[in-house]
Amino acid sequence: MTGVVALSICLLFDNRSEQALRKLWDRLEDRGIATLRSHTHRRHRPHLSYVVLLQWELATVREAVAALPDGGPVDLSFDALGTFRRGRTCLVPAVPGDLVPRQQAVAEKVRATSALVHEHYEVGRWLPHCSIAPRTRLEQLSIVAGTVYDILPLAVRITNAALIDSSTGQIWPLPNVP
Secondary structure, three states: OOOOOOEEEEEEEOHHHHHHHHHHHHHHHHOOOOOOOOOOOOOOOOEEEEEEEEEOOHHHHHHHHHOOOOOOOEEEEEEEEEEOHHHOEEEEEEOOOOHHHHHHHHHHHHHOOOOEEOHHHOOOOOOOOEEEEOOOOHHHHHHHHHHHHOOOOEEEEEEEEEEEEOOOOOEEEOOOOO
């Protein structure tokens, strides 16, 4: 393991979808809500995490995930606003039938490398989401909800996947979309 806080196997959006999500971040920032745009290293990209690892060997994980079949692009519709503990707000998609088995295959493949999978990304525990604001305070929820519901439903397309270092934003593109 390197000095990275977490390594994520992420699904990335096509340019149109990424720009729509970045515009949402901008609208929220303009309203005083800190989003992933201004969070930590400021290199975050809109994404949907398949799996987050707490311990791993980068080359081994990269090789294992790259060996999975390419499932091709994924079309999603974000239809809801979600919240997690500690104030993380996110967009919640309607989940196509093949997305959960694809996530499970990734989780099982990386666990087989002896990587430590974060408990919320284990098979049967994963809740697909696209984080928008990492530390929303209770009094900000109405602003977030109003801003988000102005753009929902939002049709997006996932066309790429990558490993992403959460502490620096460094990206290692994958040759497939597992």
